[in-house]
Amino acid sequence: MDDKKAAILxxxxxxxxxARSLLRDRDSADDLVxxxxxxxxxxxxxxxxGESPRRWLxxxxxxxxxxxxxxxxxRGEATMLPL
Known part of the structure; x- marks a missing residue:
């Protein structure tokens, strides 16, 4: 494994x-990750x-x-349209 992939992992x-702080849902957060x-x-x-992998990710x-x-x-707006 190269250094870049190791830094990402x-x-x-x-x-x-x-992700969990953004979504407040473990499954959705894992999907986002x-x-x-x-x-x-x-x-x-x-x-x-040389650039921080954290900042980039x-x-x-x-x-x-x-x-x-x-x-x-x-999607929420589209479902509220009158028929």
């Missing part, structure tokens, strides 16, 4: 805590060596969380 406990790790591994070349997670909340809000 070492951040998983912190990612879980952050998984999505974050998947995106990070796909875009591993975007991470600059938390940015990814924050953006995924915002996207998820937007989807929820859109």
């Amino acid at each position: 070492s951040e998983i406990p912190r990612l879980r805590r952050y 998984q999505d974050c790790l998947e995106r990070a591994l796909v875009r591993l070349n975007n991470w600059q060596t 938390f940015t990814i997670m924050h953006h995924l969380f915002i996207d998820q909340m937007r989807k929820v809000n859109r």
